[in-house]
Amino acid sequence: MEGRLPEDLERYIFELVALSRPVAIPTLILVARRVKNWIEPLLYRVIVLDSYPPIDGLPFFASDVLYDILRKKPKPLLEHCVKHLIVTSRTGGGSSSQLRSMLLLACTGITDLAIQSEVPLATHELFAIAKFTALRYLAVHLQHLFRVIHLDFTHPVFRHLTHLEVRDMGGLPDTIWEHIIDIPNLTHLAFRDVNLCPIFGHALDSCPRLECLVFLCQLREDILLAGKLVDDPRFVALKMGGYPALPDSQRDWQRNAIGDSYWASADRFVAAKKAGEINTHRYRIDIDDGAWGP
Numbered sequence: 001m002e003g004r005l006p007e008d009l010e011r012y013i014f015e016l017v018a019l020s021r022p023v024a025i026p027t028l029i030l031v032a033r034r035v036k037n038w039i040e041p042l043l044y045r046v047i048v049l050d051s052y053p054p055i056d057g058l059p060f061f062a063s064d065v066l067y068d069i070l071r072k073k074p075k076p077l078l079e080h081c082v083k084h085l086i087v088t089s090r091t092g093g094g095s096s097s098q099l100r101s102m103l104l105l106a107c108t109g110i111t112d113l114a115i116q117s118e119v120p121l122a123t124h125e126l127f128a129i130a131k132f133t134a135l136r137y138l139a140v141h142l143q144h145l146f147r148v149i150h151l152d153f154t155h156p157v158f159r160h161l162t163h164l165e166v167r168d169m170g171g172l173p174d175t176i177w178e179h180i181i182d183i184p185n186l187t188h189l190a191f192r193d194v195n196l197c198p199i200f201g202h203a204l205d206s207c208p209r210l211e212c213l214v215f216l217c218q219l220r221e222d223i224l225l226a227g228k229l230v231d232d233p234r235f236v237a238l239k240m241g242g243y244p245a246l247p248d249s250q251r252d253w254q255r256n257a258i259g260d261s262y263w264a265s266a267d268r269f270v271a272a273k274k275a276g277e278i279n280t281h282r283y284r285i286d287i288d289d290g291a292w293g294p
Helices: 007-020 022-028 033-043 063-072 075-081 094-106 123-129 142-149 194-206 220-224 227-231 248-257 262-274
Strands: 046-049 084-087 112-115 137-140 163-166 188-191 212-217 235-239 284-286 291-293
Touching: 007 022, 007 033, 022 033, 033 075, 046 094, 046 248, 063 094, 075 094, 084 094, 084 248, 094 123, 112 248, 123 142, 137 142, 188 194, 188 262, 194 212, 194 227, 212 262, 227 235, 235 262, 248 262, 262 284
Parallel strands: 046 084, 084 112, 112 137, 137 163, 163 188, 188 212, 212 235, 235 284
Antiparallel strands: 284 291
């Protein structure tokens, strides 16, 4: 009699492979019906709404495929299975706008959402986002949300948020940013605008639960403007590197969706400082070569 693994162990192995390399799922589900039942939902866990293929390991969903999924798959499947969604600026056109709206309205269990600033969200889409009460990770230009539907940091959309990447390059009053510590479960905060350095220094001073503050910058000169932030061991200045085809923000979001991103690098860096493994005065990571700078 041919040997066979216990079913729970077999399922664990298939799920592990599917999560580590979702692009392989369409092939894996051909093994057996039971395997299809186990791992097909994981195929929809990460959706990149972009006309350009995602990073290696993630499946590419063409628009017609996504339409079929939204129309034919049971609603509870999308509510519970889609956890990571990024909407980029390279999905222009009326049909893509409709597709984006359908995704935002159907995938109510999203825990990780990123939206590029150039994407012209409609009011009903913003209201749909405001109902995402399961969000843990959010990367967005907050001025769009705040100005259209008048949110503040005490709104339920932020209730379970632990990781926030602020992509605004100005556009909101300083008094709004000072209330960012009102997000009750926020432990990780990232920003890209050097003008926010002094304001987010207040967040470090006022929020002991904040474990990591990441400044995502392009130039060493930007880092030098970080001011007194460099004195806090929780501060990390992360110099973003180039990447052929994908902007840094999209690449890093996609890596985060499969468990490897700048958040993980920053956490390791802060932990090493606290453990005395590196000088506490060091605050810079250079993504180009992985070096920890001064």
